[in-house]
Amino acid sequence: MARTLDREARRAEIVSAATAAFAERGIAHTAVSDIVKAAGVAQGTFYLYFTSKDDVVVAVAERIGDIMIDGIERVVAVPDRSAVNKFLALLDQLSDSTSDPDSSELVEIMHREGNRALHDRLAEQLTPRLVSIIERIIDQGLAEGVFAVPDTGAAAWFVLGGLQSAELSGVPITEMPAALAAATALALRALGYTGDPHER
Amino acid sequence: MARTLDREARRAEIVSAATAAFAERGIAHTAVSDIVKAAGVAQGTFYLYFTSKDDVVVAVAERIGDIMIDGIERVVAVPDRSAVNKFLALLDQLSDSTSDPDSSELVEIMHREGNRALHDRLAEQLTPRLVSIIERIIDQGLAEGVFAVPDTGAAAWFVLGGLQSAELSGVPITEMPAALAAATALALRALGYTGDPHER
DNA sequence: CGCTAAATGACTGACAGTCAGTCACTGTAC
DNA sequence: GTACAGTGACTGACTGTCAGTCATTTAGCG
The missing domain is CATH 1.10.10.60 (Homeodomain-like)
Structure with a gap:
């Protein structure tokens, strides 16, 4: 064979x-x-x-990460979208990956208790890629004059960390949208945005 | 025996x-x-x-967590300190836990590659405790009129997530102070603080 | 046909977790 | 004060499981 x-x-x-x-x-x-x-x-x-059992866990996390990044790149690559618009779209995509049939089951698996290792491995390789996408959005926002931060990289890390933390805050799923909206508002304020996020 | x-x-x-x-x-x-x-x-x-090997890992993480929280509670409990002042002191304490001989070795162990599980277990039980401390500081700041956030809980989670993310950003240790200063500025801005953090 | 590399699966060493048994101590009875 | 049963903390040899190995087989290719 x-x-x-x-x-x-x-x-x-x-x-x-x-x-x-x-x-x-x-x-x-x-x-x-x-x-x-x-x-x-x-x-x-x-x-x-x-090379090891752990190695295949990393490979599974990579596959999930690739699918998620693909979805996000798709909504962020749309031309003529404002930075704020892209930022909100990215968040939608991140929280809605559950609605994508391809990734919904994968994300569900990852969140199961006992698969913590998978979650960690995903975060590990997803975070730098998300940071780089957010950096591009922030740079666009700076060019548009709607954001104001001294250090794009630091801001990207901070904002992403804050948003991911909402996921871990243990709020019931029913209240997640509210928690996410609150986190979004805080993120935009951290980026120096002063407008109304719902202009779109 | x-x-x-x-x-x-x-x-x-x-x-x-x-x-x-x-x-x-x-x-x-x-x-x-x-x-x-x-x-x-x-x-x-x-x-x-x-009950299991994993159980003793949790116990080790708890011991480290207790030591860290003790140190933080100590600097935050000082009366007559402003909210901003307490917030900055908390950050000092968090990043300086390395300088405390009791915890320095423990923290070092935890960060070693191959002890990821310990790091995760610590974060798991440390985060809610830190959130509750930060909530108290935010509430004080709201009373003092220097912070402005609609939801104390959400803000505490967001800010803590953002700050912890700086730790993971992979910046070399020599540049950590700068990264931390950037993250601090972003955190204060997210909290609606408009003054100069260095007033103290 | 050899030759090479992929594939095989029985095997091994290591280790988490168990359990029948031991023993130091405590309380009670005489 | 002596005997003696009861208690439960402690023991360590044992078991089943499983990650990872390696000598051997099989299939494609020139």
């Missing part, structure tokens, strides 16, 4: 099997033997594509 | 042994058998005091 699939495809198959297994049992209760059984390969094969 | 130590003391001994072992080898490379050997008890005894 050797050489029937190219390297990337085989790797992707194992990542899919791992994602499904983590969804069903959680990371800690998923053995590498479960993953390879589902993927239809031998245990040794697994270690030709991943 | 039965009944020679009260429950709390024995538990504390095991936590100490675990802390030392985690410092030396990292969590993943520390076996429960290493901890009990260092603590001078049998493996079974460990499970009379902790």
Whole structure:
């Protein structure tokens, strides 16, 4: 059965099997033997594509991260959108990734208790990418004269941290929109924006 | 050797042994058998005091958290301090926990690669406690008329998230003070403060 | 056909967690 | 003050699980 699939495809198959297994049992209760059984390969094969069990967790997080960044890049790339508009769109997209059927299940898996490691790995590789998108938005806002910050990089990190923290604040899901609106207002104020966010 | 130590003391001994072992080898490379050997008890005894290996990680994080919160409560409890002053003192204390000999080593251990779990567990139980302290400071600031936010809770979460994010931004330690100053300025602006933070 | 590299799966060492048994101590009875 | 049963903290050898390895097999390619 050797050489029937190219390297990337085989790797992707194992990542899919791992994602499904983590969804069903959680990371800690998923053995590498479960993953390879589902993927239809031998245990040794697994270690030709991943250096460790942790390595496949990172790969799953990467896949989720790629999907999320794709969605965000799409709404942010729209030309002729104002910086504030893009910023609000980015937030919509971040909180609404649940509504995207592709990513909704993945995000749900990640938030399950017992899959903390997945959440951490995602944050780890998502955060720098989000920061760089936010930096671009802030720079645009500075050019437009609606934002005022001395250090784009620091502002991007701060604002992102603040917004992510709303997610962790433990407010019930029903009140999330309100919490998010509050965080958005604070973020815009931190960026030196003085207008009404709802102009759009 | 039965009944020679009260429950709390024995538990504390095991936590100490675990802390030392985690410092030396990292969590993943520390076996429960290493901890009990260092603590001078049998493996079974460990499970009379902790439900799992993860449970002792939480206990170590709690000990570190208690020390940090103590230090912060101390500087924040000073009467006659303005809200802005307390806020700045809190930040000093948070970033300077390294200078406190008690906690410096603990903080260092926690930041080591491979002890991510410890960092996460600390954040988990430290964050709500910090939020509540920051809420008190914001309320004081509202009473003093120097802050202006519609929702104290949301503001506390946002500001704390933003500040913690500076820690993760990957700036070299030499530039940390500058990054922290930038984050502080952003935080105060988010809180609606319009004065000069350096009045003190 | 060799030759090379991918794939295999039985195996191993390590380790988290268990449990039947020990023993130091305490309270009670005489 | 002696005997003795009761208690529960403590023990450590043991077990099942599982991540990771490696000698061997299989498939494609010139």
